[in-house]
Amino acid sequence: MKMKNCLLRLVFSLLMLGGCSARVVMVSPGPLIRVQDQPVSIRCDVQEYGGPREQDFEWMMSRDQTDKDKSTKIISTFDASYSHPSLSKRVASGDISVVRLQDNEVELKIAEVKETDAGFYWCLTPSTDSVISGNYEAQVQLTGTGESMTPTPPVLPPAPTSQSVFRRKYITAVLQRHPRNVHPPHLTLPVTLSGAG
Numbered sequence: 168m169k170m171k172n173c174l175l176r177l178v179f180s181l182l183m184l185g186g187c188s189a190r191v192v193m194v195s196p197g198p199l200i201r202v203q204d205q206p207v208s209i210r211c212d213v214q215e216y217g218g219p220r221e222q223d224f225e226w227m228m229s230r231d232q233t234d235k236d237k238s239t240k241i242i243s244t245f246d247a248s249y250s251h252p253s254l255s256k257r258v259a260s261g262d263i264s265v266v267r268l269q270d271n272e273v274e275l276k277i278a279e280v281k282e283t284d285a286g287f288y289w290c291l292t293p294s295t296d297s298v299i300s301g302n303y304e305a306q307v308q309l310t311g312t313g314e315s316m317t318p319t320p321p322v323l324p325p326a327p328t329s330q331s332v333f334r335r336k337y338i339t340a341v342l343q344r345h346p347r348n349v350h351p352p353h354l355t356l357p358v359t360l361s362g363a364g
Contacts, residue, residue: 215301222270224291285309
């Protein structure tokens with residue numbers, strides 16, 4: 168009888184340990200800083216969940232980090248009418264989309280970030296768990312900049328007669344920076360050398 172009780176306790180303990188998993192929702196680390204009119208992708212995945220392998224996701228956005236009740240519904244993996252009317256045209260055109268990467272992972276894509284896209288983004292996963300445990304949402308901040316990243320084209324001399332004309336010449340690129348932006352602009356210029364020299 169004593170052996171039977173021990174076995175029963177062991178089985179019960181193992182069942183309890185197996186049922187202690189808690190849902191974990193994670194998004195890309197932030198804050199994410201993007202230049203206006205450039206693309207952004209925000210990943211979201213869920214781990215340690217119960218229910219079907221393929222999980223559903225919803226995305227919401229708010230200007231206020233603490234007040235999710237004032238948020239705007241962006242897009243959902245399972246409800247085509249989920250989007251707030253102010254975003255429905257952007258969703259319909261594909262400017263805002265959600266792409267399933269795996270059964271438990273999606274990516275929110277914004278093709279061209281607008282200044283109004285700055286805010287706090289929530290990724291939510293509706294519960295499929297038998298017991299509510301863990302977190303069902305994660306948040307990341309997206310900050311957009313109104314910078315114009317168009318370099319002023321340099322004025323080059325007439326066609327060179329020899330390769331040495333370009334040696335030690337400087338090219339100046341001018342960036343226009345929005346005065347309210349606290350983040351420094353970044354510029355990448357490809358340089359191609361041709362000919363022997």
